[in-house]
Amino acid sequence: MVNLVIDGKNIQAKKGTTLLAVARENGIDIPTLCSHESVENSGACRLCVVEITKGKTKKIVTSCLYKAEDGLMVETGNERVLKVRKFVMQLLMARCPTSGVIRDLAVKMGVVPEPRFKPNEDGKKCIMCRLCVQVCEHVVGVSALGFAFRGTDKALGTPFREPSSVCIGCGSCAYICPTQQIVMTSTEDTRSICGRTFKMRACSVCGRYFAPEDQLAFISEKTGVSVEDLSVCVSCR
Numbered sequence: 001m002v003n004l005v006i007d008g009k010n011i012q013a014k015k016g017t018t019l020l021a022v023a024r025e026n027g028i029d030i031p032t033l034c035s036h037e038s039v040e041n042s043g044a045c046r047l048c049v050v051e052i053t054k055g056k057t058k059k060i061v062t063s064c065l066y067k068a069e070d071g072l073m074v075e076t077g078n079e080r081v082l083k084v085r086k087f088v089m090q091l092l093m094a095r096c097p098t099s100g101v102i103r104d105l106a107v108k109m110g111v112v113p114e115p116r117f118k119p120n121e122d123g124k125k126c127i128m129c130r131l132c133v134q135v136c137e138h139v140v141g142v143s144a145l146g147f148a149f150r151g152t153d154k155a156l157g158t159p160f161r162e163p164s165s166v167c168i169g170c171g172s173c174a175y176i177c178p179t180q181q182i183v184m185t186s187t188e189d190t191r192s193i194c195g196r197t198f199k200m201r202a203c204s205v206c207g208r209y210f211a212p213e214d215q216l217a218f219i220s221e222k223t224g225v226s227v228e229d230l231s232v233c234v235s236c237r
């Protein structure tokens with residue numbers, strides 16, 4: 001265990017825990033966009049910044065990456081922290097001016113768009129956080145998504161911008177995307193996502209369409225359980 005102080009409060013934390021997790025465990029709210037418990041934090045959005053004091057040194061760090069240490073003094077909402085966070089928020093608003101999620105967060109933080117940053121005009125809401133790529137690769141185990149091109153052309157998508165042949169339509173990328181850039185639409189028996197439309201399997205008990213057939217085939221292949229045995233929805237099991 002380590003002893004540290006966050007916003008004047010003496011706190012004991014497990015060694016190796018991030019400052020963000022320690023703050024949350026102790027009811028201290030820090031805004032985030034790119035942190036999700038299912039995947040490793042990448043420090044992409046920079047919204048979770050806090051100020052740490054270590055001996056005579058003060059610095060701004062991302063709380064989702066920085067680990068709790070003995071004797072650390074942490075401030076999560078002082079003037080310097082709020083200034084950096086507002087700057088980050090203004091950049092995010094310029095990058096994704098059409099994102100309702102970012103706009104709502106900005107309103108909550110009292111941030112107004114800064115005229116010195118020209119708003120992006122491509123209509124995209126992607127903040128390049130990689131959550132979708134990570135969940136697809138490390139949690140689902142498919143790797144249907146990635147980043148292509150470099151610099152200002154860098155964009156998230158499927159290889160060669162073609163519908164991915166390995167995508168199973170699970171929707172994990174849409175669920176985890178913090179800005180709703182990835183859109184999933186459904187009809188009763190289909191689901192469309194990332195440029196493909198998947199046929200849904202009906203529950204063999206209640207008849208409700210509950211999962212893409214490609215996803216069930218993928219699970220069957222990984223687990224050895226037959227597709228027929230996987231064809232009952234969670235409610236009917």
Ligand code: SF4
Pocket residue numbers: 125126127128129130131132133156173176177178179180181182
């Ligand atoms: S599409 Fe969403 S989850 Fe993927 S990198 Fe962009 S913002 Fe992150």
Ligand code: FES
Pocket residue numbers: 031032033034035041042043044045046047048049062063064065
């Ligand atoms: S939540 Fe820490 S950098 Fe995004």
